[in-house]
Amino acid sequence: MAVVWSWAFGSEGKSPMETYLGFEYINGGGTQAPFTGADNVYSYASYPGTKYSWGTSAVRGFRFPSTVAAPGAGTVAVALKAKTTWFGNTSSPLLLIEGVGDPTDMQALMYVSNASTSTIAMWVDSTFAGTISLTLDDWHYVAISYDFGVTTPNTATATFFVDGSQVATATDNSGPTGTETKVRITSGGFSNTLGLVAQCVAYDTGTSEADASAPIFVTRVAPNQDTSDAGSWSPASGGTNQVAVTAGTYNNATSVVDAAPSSADNVVTEVNNLSAQLGLTPGIVRGGTAHSYSSGTNLRAICSVRDSGGVYSDSPPFTPDENDTTYGYATSTGLTGSSTINVKYEVV
Amino acid sequence: MAYYYTPTKTASGGLIEVAKDEGGEVVSAMEDLVGGIHTLKLDRNLNRYVLDCPEDQPALSGWDVKTAEEINTDYPGLIEGV
Numbered sequence A: 001m002a003v004v005w006s007w008a009f010g011s012e013g014k015s016p017m018e019t020y021l022g023f024e025y026i027n028g029g030g031t032q033a034p035f036t037g038a039d040n041v042y043s044y045a046s047y048p049g050t051k052y053s054w055g056t057s058a059v060r061g062f063r064f065p066s067t068v069a070a071p072g073a074g075t076v077a078v079a080l081k082a083k084t085t086w087f088g089n090t091s092s093p094l095l096l097i098e099g100v101g102d103p104t105d106m107q108a109l110m111y112v113s114n115a116s117t118s119t120i121a122m123w124v125d126s127t128f129a130g131t132i133s134l135t136l137d138d139w140h141y142v143a144i145s146y147d148f149g150v151t152t153p154n155t156a157t158a159t160f161f162v163d164g165s166q167v168a169t170a171t172d173n174s175g176p177t178g179t180e181t182k183v184r185i186t187s188g189g190f191s192n193t194l195g196l197v198a199q200c201v202a203y204d205t206g207t208s209e210a211d212a213s214a215p216i217f218v219t220r221v222a223p224n225q226d227t228s229d230a231g232s233w234s235p236a237s238g239g240t241n242q243v244a245v246t247a248g249t250y251n252n253a254t255s256v257v258d259a260a261p262s263s264a265d266n267v268v269t270e271v272n273n274l275s276a277q278l279g280l281t282p283g284i285v286r287g288g289t290a291h292s293y294s295s296g297t298n299l300r301a302i303c304s305v306r307d308s309g310g311v312y313s314d315s316p317p318f319t320p321d322e323n324d325t326t327y328g329y330a331t332s333t334g335l336t337g338s339s340t341i342n343v344k345y346e347v348v
Numbered sequence B: 001m002a003y004y005y006t007p008t009k010t011a012s013g014g015l016i017e018v019a020k021d022e023g024g025e026v027v028s029a030m031e032d033l034v035g036g037i038h039t040l041k042l043d044r045n046l047n048r049y050v051l052d053c054p055e056d057q058p059a060l061s062g063w064d065v066k067t068a069e070e071i072n073t074d075y076p077g078l079i080e081g082v
Helices: A014-019 A209-213 A274-278 B068-074
Strands: A003-008 A032-035 A053-056 A073-083 A095-099 A107-114 A119-124 A127-133 A140-148 A156-162 A165-172 A183-187 A194-203 A225-230 A266-271 A288-294 A301-307 A326-332 A341-347 B002-010 B016-022 B025-028 B038-043 B048-053 B064-066
Touching: A003 A288, A003 A326, A073 A095, A073 A183, A073 A209, A095 A140, A107 A140, A107 A156, A119 A156, A119 A165, A127 A156, A127 A165, A127 B016, A140 A209, A156 A209, A165 B038, A183 A194, A288 A301, A288 A341, A301 A326, B002 B025, B002 B068, B064 B068
Parallel strands: none
Antiparallel strands: A003 A194, A032 A053, A053 A194, A073 A140, A073 A194, A095 A107, A095 A183, A107 A119, A119 A127, A127 B038, A140 A156, A156 A165, A225 A266, A266 A341, A288 A326, A301 A341, B002 B016, B002 B048, B002 B064, B016 B025, B038 B048
């Protein structure tokens, strides 16, 4: 394994992000919305579609869905940009990776220590690791490689990277306890005017720090053709019947439904025009993540993704309920720039 | 490069911050730090950081300027190649 989760922001607003997509918002009010336009997105010249980033004003930090970072040790990378100003507060981090579960959880943190001089401070648990200066109005690719007690129990180690270069590292073994088995990602709120976060990639230790910290784009691709289904789904598979309600921007008003689900019922759609959707044929594809949002009763489900010639990578089983959607994701590292990608949702 | 011993101050959230002396009181110096600083060591017993700073980082009140040789006397092998 290598990439365990990836995300590119879309046009979804705060309400569906919070209610249905599993994001958590730390403070209300201010600016918390998707932004688009050439100056607001992290993209490349030939991309033919519309990209988005998530924009926040001061103290409006947010958390990515829980459990998406690799437990114990890995690397998390985000692309971010502060427009016009920085805002300094430990609770409004450029990037915070932290264990979740008890009061002595380990953390690795980057936050603005002096907004007027664009100085960023870095910490490993309670230990100061160093500072860097980051320019305003430029995209920066920020990554933290963390080891929360895996190599050495009761010891937190983290290394910080900006735009592919290591900028600090530190170890704290005078306070952390145990090994973190659940790790959370927080960002946002780091600009007094507008702070943008475009994407996030979480790696486990199967990828080298050099590769995981190297800037790379995350781009959404949408299934463009139905492949097959099993069970009594509405709409049924055929042409783009299911793609019409399962691809692209999240919309809680549309879905594909199996009213009498049984084990092994599934829906499969595909991306068979990857180069057209990306506007290029990428030479490096580190992975692809399928995201599913579903509701239901008395069933468990998985989502899966594969190169059509390969084996599915499955999510752990999850149990949707009726109150809202339940998030599931699966990441495949067996994709290439010429893949036909299958994504599947299956009752188990 | 400039090497400093600095005092520390524990913030309310538990972070052990780089500090300075201000009228006899130890206060946070985090806002006074420039970019490009690397922590060489946190000595919890003596409540001090050993910092490797760029030349534009001025010495603050309560900071001690050190040479690499002096640091290696206190912390053998901390700075390689000296």
